[in-house]
Amino acid sequence: MSEEAAAPEERKRVWKTPANVTLCLESDLADPGSRGFVLQIGDAFFHGFVVKKDGEVAGWVDRCPHAGFPIAVEFDRYLSRDGELILCGWHGAVFEPISGKCVGGPCAGGKLTPWPVQVVDGFVKTA
Template structure:
């Protein structure tokens, strides 16, 4: 499997998020990674309602309480564990998950997202 190394798992603080860009052919794909209670969740950075990036500022994906991923455009809230929208115009839809693998202390995702 062809893959991208995103980062060391220690580069993301607990209850925080980070954005990465993975080259796909001629363009870059934005990926968001959230660490909560030591667990990682990885999704395509694309709101299922408007088809736009979730963040207005780099690495800012969580609500004020750091309990949900939040779309900065319209305030939709998504569960960190599985990306399901629990509040907002895309209620019931989900963020697209990205399969990942942790080897040693490094986080990898497939090249073909």
């Protein structure tokens, strides 16, 4: 008689980060480009991503407003092939990279949750 393996414990999530955490060099981001980040805050984890488009940088919580799934199916793959829009790989919702507004798909009219970031002396940091 074999024992069933225990289900893995779900990791605690947080939805905000402290200010002034250095994420990467701005030059590490292509334009257009994106990069995902997982930050451990205490015993919980924050999942977010930043995008760069036309020289502007924006940060977003990595959670689709449609079903709550992460945006990218593959880490760091947040943008459409042409780099024009953020693409939810699960259900096809598309978002403007800088405003976060959903412009198509199942959550049209919705918006991504902002993650405050800023560029300081060439570094992308939490704000």
